[in-house]
Amino acid sequence: MFFKKRCNHQRSYKVEADFADPIWCAECNWNIDIDDLPISEELKKDFVKWVVEYQKEMSLLKEQESEHFQEFVSKHNDEGRRLTERLIRELGENISITFVPVSEL
């Protein structure tokens, strides 16, 4: 990724938790710096919280029972959908935004 030029699309984003900021360009997969988006501090904070919980959970995954993981994934996806809705409301409808859920096992 680092050899690519900075993304200039700003037309379609996707929301997906990973070990980076959770908003990506849907066209080139550029990881968008959440601080570059014209959104409220509150929404940024909630996105960061959401992704930090995901990262914590993923790093513990090997020690966990699958039942607990299922529960986590379904809560994580629900919250991700809510955050995506808020992002759409704040950025306006000119940008297409899709949520990419973690697949349930």
Ligand SMILES: [Zn+2]
């Ligand atoms: Zn792009």
